[in-house]
Amino acid sequence: MTPDDQIEAAELALGLLEGGDRAAALERMLADSDFAMEVAWWREKLAALIAGYDAVVPPADVLARIELADHRPAGTPVAKVRPRWPWFAGGTAAGAIAATLVALVAFPAPQVAPPVAPPPARPLVAVLVPAEGADQPPIAALVDRRSGSVRLTATIVVPADRVAELWRIGSDKVPRPLGLLAPGALTPALLKNARLPGRDEVLAISIEPQGGSPTGKPTGAVIATGAVVDMT
Amino acid sequence: MAEESPQAADEDASTRRQRLAAALVATGLADKSAFARVYRMSSAKLYGVCLRICGERQAAEDVLQEVYLIVWRRASSFDPLRSSPITWLATIARNRAIDWRRAHDRPPPAAVGDDAAFDGDRPDPAPAADDAMIVDEEADRLRRCLTLLGERPRRAISTAFLDGLTYSEVAQREGVPLATMKSTVRRALLELRKCMRHDA
Numbered sequence: 001m002t003p004d005d006q007i008e009a010a011e012l013a014l015g016l017l018e019g020g021d022r023a024a025a026l027e028r029m030l031a032d033s034d035f036a037m038e039v040a041w042w043r044e045k046l047a048a049l050i051a052g053y054d055a056v057v058p059p060a061d062v063l064a065r066i067e068l069a070d071h072r073p074a075g076t077p078v079a080k081v082r083p084r085w086p087w088f089a090g091g092t093a094a095g096a097i098a099a100t101l102v103a104l105v106a107f108p109a110p111q112v113a114p115p116v117a118p119p120p121a122r123p124l125v126a127v128l129v130p131a132e133g134a135d136q137p138p139i140a141a142l143v144d145r146r147s148g149s150v151r152l153t154a155t156i157v158v159p160a161d162r163v164a165e166l167w168r169i170g171s172d173k174v175p176r177p178l179g180l181l182a183p184g185a186l187t188p189a190l191l192k193n194a195r196l197p198g199r200d201e202v203l204a205i206s207i208e209p210q211g212g213s214p215t216g217k218p219t220g221a222v223i224a225t226g227a228v229v230d231m232t
Numbered sequence: 233m234a235e236e237s238p239q240a241a242d243e244d245a246s247t248r249r250q251r252l253a254a255a256l257v258a259t260g261l262a263d264k265s266a267f268a269r270v271y272r273m274s275s276a277k278l279y280g281v282c283l284r285i286c287g288e289r290q291a292a293e294d295v296l297q298e299v300y301l302i303v304w305r306r307a308s309s310f311d312p313l314r315s316s317p318i319t320w321l322a323t324i325a326r327n328r329a330i331d332w333r334r335a336h337d338r339p340p341p342a343a344v345g346d347d348a349a350f351d352g353d354r355p356d357p358a359p360a361a362d363d364a365m366i367v368d369e370e371a372d373r374l375r376r377c378l379t380l381l382g383e384r385p386r387r388a389i390s391t392a393f394l395d396g397l398t399y400s401e402v403a404q405r406e407g408v409p410l411a412t413m414k415s416t417v418r419r420a421l422l423e424l425r426k427c428m429r430h431d432a
Contacts, residue, residue: 007421010424014421015330016397016402017398018398045428046393047316048371049374049390050277050281050318052393053277054280054284055280056276057276058276058296062279063271
């Protein structure tokens with residue numbers, strides 16, 4: 001990170017950029033995980049400025065006008081339901097994961113510029129099942145081939161001073177890094193990579209030292225894995 | 233906090249923060265009464281955010297409703313170990329209000345007076361009730377580091393954040409050329425980063 005990079009990250013986090021500068025910084029955030037982490041750091045620190053807003057009591061009828069959908073809110077991590085791996089049997093957790101995936105499709109991250117005339121391509125999805133003993137809710141992943149991104153429901157439990165790194169494992173069984181899942185990043189986590197995982201490849205998340213695996217292969221505990229399948 | 237029960241005023245900030253975090257987690261499990269508690273504990277702050285950025289009451293009310301629908305949908309992604317609940321909520325409100333203003337091509341809101349919370353001439357300002365929920369070591373450090381900047385860059389950074397202003401809007405408000413504003417703010421951002429990283 002050069003000082004110019006650090007400034008650009010701060011400018012993006014603060015909302016100073018507009019037009020092409022903003023688009024370029026957002027693009028970069030998707031492609032460059034160091035830059036994304038710098039932006040996340042700034043967002044987290046600058047959030048303290050929220051103290052500067054005065055509280056103003058809204059009109060009394062606003063709450064009554066908010067109509068909540070009766071179904072469970074989308075994006076509910078199944079960990080909070082916590083049945084024992086029932087998604088294989090199509091239990092409630094599978095339903096919740098499906099709802100999460102629908103939410104990922106239906107509410108794309110607003111920062112991402114819509115691709116121009118995208119070729120129709122059905123998204124691929126994966127449910128990353130926690131490793132035995134990992135204190136980690138299952139994670140839904142969406143591989144969006146139109147925007148060239150991987151999105152995750154980002155409730156990833158990472159010890160202090162470590163980062164989570166996402167890998168794809170193809171038929172040759174060699175893990176290839178997809179990017180770091182920045183702590184404090186806006187959820188859902190979003191990674192952009194030219195080499196997206198394909199159908200039947202496996203996604204895995206490992207816990208790595210700050211900055212990611214030093215060897216290019218997973219060096220820490222693999223906390224969750226899941227196969228990439230067609231979204232039906 | 234005005235709509236909370238009377239004893240709420242006596243609770244300390246950390247207790248209120250815990251109650252709000254608990255209500256938010258329960259909202260993530262589709263508990264509507266918990267959602268109503270979240271609303272009561274946070275709506276004044278979030279309406280303040282919407283009103284300041286949108287600059288008009290009707291729009292601020294509409295955005296506020298939208299924000300709470302987003303809160304309902306996303307509450308399950310709130311991680312109480314990682315985020316302060318009021319910061320998590322207010323960030324959604326700020327982003328949504330900025331989106332609204334840009335989508336409707338509205339001019340930036342009129343300047344509000346100097347931001348007392350970060351006024352270097354007033355050390356240790358007593359935080360307002362809601363603010364006590366976000367005051368922690370990190371916030372103190374940011375406040376300290378901001379006071380080390382010159383007055384203009386400090387004001388530019390805090391109003392850019394609070395009013396949701398871009399470079400050109402900040403430059404216009406301050407009545408300086410865009411290039412001047414950019415170089416002033418950029419230098420200040422580097423200083424701020426250095427201070428935030430090293431001033432432990």
